[in-house]
Amino acid sequence: MKPERTPGRYIREEDLRRLPGVIEYKPVARYSYSAGQALSEFLRGLKEGRILGKLCPSCRRVLVPPRVYCEFCFIHTTEWVEVPGTGVVETAVVSYIGTARERLEKPEIIGVIRLDAPGYREGSFDFAGLFHRLCGVTEDDVKSGRVIGMRVRPRWRPPEERRGSMLDIECFEPVQP
Amino acid sequence: MSLWKKSRVVDVIHVEGRMETEKYVYTPGLAGVKVAEALIEGKIMGVRCGGELYIPAKTYCPDHSEGELVEVRGPWVIKSYTIVYEDMYGEKLDKPVVVALLGIEGARGGLIHYVDVDPDKVRIGLKVEPVFKPREERRGLITDIMFFKPVEHS
Amino acid sequence: MKPNIFVKDKVAIVGAGLTLFRRRLLETPRELAWEAAREALNSAGLTLKDIDCIVVGSAPDAFDGIHMKGEYLADGSGGFNKPLVRVFVGGGTGVMVPAVAWWHVASGLCKTVLAVGEEKMSHAYPHPQGVFAYIWDPILERPLGPNLIWIFALEMRRYMHVCKASKEDIALVSVKNKRNALDHPAAQAAANITVDDVLKSEVLVWPVQLLDISPVSDGAAALVLASESVARRVTDTPVWVEGIGVTTDNTHWFNRDLAYPRYLEYAARMAYKMAGIERPWKEIDVAEPYDPFDYKELHHIEGLMLARRCEAPKLLREGYFDRSGELPTSPSGGLLGVGNPIAAAGVMKVAELFWQLRYEAGARQVKKPVHKAVANAWGDLMQVGTVVVLST
Known part of the structure; x- marks a missing residue:
């Protein structure tokens, strides 16, 4: 049976500690990320409680998050438009862990929201959307699938707390009928 | 305006961030x-290939065969x-x-290491020898050798 | 079959080698590359002197904690004083490596290529998932404090919704692959488990649970690729690389429907066209779809057009994808069973097809006769599809 040989020496974490010559190193690289042309304006819009998109003059799709080009038509997007912020939940999950895989005290619900704006061509595959937390829905809504297709809108932070960040939107919450 | 563009730096938002992890632990x-064990014994290893x-020292040779680890002795x-003259931050x-x-x-x-010698006296061809830390402080790292120093002419 | 007129040389795989896949190995990354490369060369009956060019695949530098990993891995991979390229397309790297090796040989530039995939994920503490944080967009995504698994969970949830697939349906992939891996000598996560075990394992990001995911691994894998003239000289049973496909979608993953892997369909169409395959679901005998998560195998079976959309869960239940089934998938045990040292895992999948097509897989050999095979890998933000079609 191939492979006939599989070299490699497994070592447990405890045994690693006992080995000579183990090196530990902590890297910290600091960055200042530029939000760039389109996203800077988008973040300023969030501060004012507005969701801004860019309109592609060729295919007429609205890009949210905005970019200075439409990657399909490969041309400059010229016009800013404000989108309503309402939309439907495309998919959602319940996270029990944080970034470094630590258990969270309280699970979070995260989703992708398909906004009420025109997408590419018929918009069923490529659409204007955001990725954010969901509130006002339960774990059971996610697991049963009730949440998918649910109409939601952004819940904004109070204006004085907004600082031009994705977190100016606290979460997306269901639109009460 | 067809090419909408912000031209001033202040108009572009910057977000502070950093890339970090708790630490990396590199397996030897x-x-x-074996090299680490030898360093603790005060020995420096090389590898014999043909x-x-x-x-x-390395596990393998340039032709991909397995090498034989041997102690190398000076003079270095x-x-x-x-x-x-400056540290990595330019100080x-x-x-x-x-x-x-x-x-x-x-x-x-060869090895890269510090040499404890007057910068005016350093020259290519100068004979040096390693100065190890006290045995109990050695951890099997290259820094177990504190520095090299010129061989005393006796 | 439609020959590709632009190809100077037909390309064959003539050797393959693996290290163990484990949570932590003593070896340094380049020692792992060396061990896998040496196994591959030995299996082909060649030495480093016979190799013209080197292709190295390794995923983000942040895993090994060493920048410029291609250069770092050069001597261990046998790539000094020779042309060497390091390729990196996230998880797609593993199958990108043989694809890039293919174009080195097919172009006529090199007669023999040593192709190595290596990953050492155990260096990063407390968990390599922390290092994954930096693949997220710093403006739009990182403020939410995401974990890498979120994106897969979102995709899995969407797939479940659109295809009406249950958690039980999807868990069957994990059961199958971990069982297949029992016969794999390098396997890290081989086990006889049940659907119930998967559903009872730790819930990480619902719907993703611990046993839905491949483990964190160290390991390396290597292949030797050669032009037709060399291949016919060194072996009686070369395995031909008939087609390759590579597609990258954009990073705006939350601007598109996650239920279907468009990136993979495009890559697969490219590879099938090159290989003259018109009906992959009939013509492919054995497949190694990329399975870092269990739903991903089903997703990729559909993207590779080995099943109709949303049909994979049903076929899986019927045993269609078992080793004794009509179209065995991940006979090696896949990433779920053998382990997931990212770039090495994709190379391992291609190595498995190499052994399957030569009837050398022993206990892992699929029951049916095999002639054509396909492997894929996928990476970045639901973006990269890499496909290789092999035949005897």
């Missing part, structure tokens, strides 16, 4: 374990050197530091 590797001796000779050091590529006759490759 197959030859690395007729050639290479420094530093400075093959090239540089004199460092002036109190005292210049000599960093050298050290080799031994008949071996290929």
Whole structure:
């Protein structure tokens, strides 16, 4: 049976500690990320409680998050438009862990929201959307699938707390009928 | 305006961030374990591949065969050197530091290490020897050798 | 079959080698590359002197904690004083490596290529998932404090919704692959488990649970690729690389429907066209779809057009994808069973097809006769599809 040989020496974490010559190193690289042309304006819009998109003059799709080009038509997007912020939940999950895989005290619900704006061509595959937390829905809504297709809108932070960040939107919450 | 563009830097938002992880723990590797054990014993290892001796020691040879780890003994000779006046942040050091590529006759490759010598006296071909930390402080790392110093003429 | 007129040389795989896949190995990354490369060369009956060019695949530098990994891995991979390229397309790297090796040989530039995939994920503490944080967009995504698994969970949830697939349906992939891996000598996560075990394992990001995911691994894998003239000289049973496909979608993953892997369909169409395959679901005998998560195998079976959309869960239940089934998938045990040292895992999948097509897989050999095979890998933000079609 191939492979006939599989070299490699497994070592447990405890045994690693006992080995000579183990090196530990902590890297910290600091960055200042530029939000760039389109996203800077988008973040300023969030501060004012507005969701801004860019309109592609060729295919007429609205890009949210905005970019200075439409990657399909490969041309400059010229016009800013404000989108309503309402939309439907495309998919959602319940996270029990944080970034470094630590258990969270309280699970979070995260989703992708398909906004009420025109997408590419018929918009069923490529659409204007955001990725954010969901509130006002339960774990059971996610697991049963009730949440998918649910109409939601952004819940904004109070204006004085907004600082031009994705977190100016606290979460997306269901639109009460 | 067809090409909408912000031209002033202040109009572009910047977001502070950093890339970090708690730490990396590097495994020493197959030859690395033996090299580390030797350093604790106050020995420096090389690898013999056919007729050639290479420094530093590695598990494998240039032709991909497995090498034989052997102790290398001096005298060590400075093959090239540089004199460092600033640290990695560009701050002036109190005292210049000599960093050298050290080799031994008949071996290929060499080690990079500090040499404790007056920058005015350093020269290529100068014979040096390693100065180890006290045995109980050695951890199997290259820093178990504190520095090299010129061999005293007796 | 439609020959590709632009190809100077037909390309064959003539050797393959693996290290163990484990949570933590003593070897340094380049020692792992060396061990796998040596196994591959030995299996082909070649030495480093016979190799013209080197292709190295390794995923983000942040895993090994060493920048410029291609250069770092050069001597261990046998790539010094020779042309060497390091390729990196996230998880797609593993199958990108043989694809890039293919174009080195097919172009006529090199007669023999040593192709190595290596990953050492155990260096990063407390968990390599923390390092994954930096693949997220710093403006739009990182403020939410995401974990890498979120994106897969979102995709899995969407797939479940659109295809009406249950958690039980999807868990069957994990059961199958971990069982297949029992016969794999390098396997890290081989086990006889049940659907119930998967559903009872730790819930990480619902719907993703611990046993839905491949483990964190160290390991390396290597292949030797050669032109037709060399291949016919060194072996009686070369395995031909008939087609390759590579597609990258954009990073705006939350601007598109996650239920279907468009990136993979495009890559697969490219590879099938090159290989003259018109009906992959009939013509492919054995497949190694990329399975870092269990739903991903089903997703990729559909993207590779080995099943109709949303049909994979049903076929899986019927045993269609078992080793004794009509179209065995991940006979090696896949990433779920053998382990997931990212770039090495994709190379391992291609190595498995190499052994399957030569009837050398022993206990892992699929029951049916095999002639054509396909492997894929996928990476970045639901973006990269890499496909290789092999035949005897």
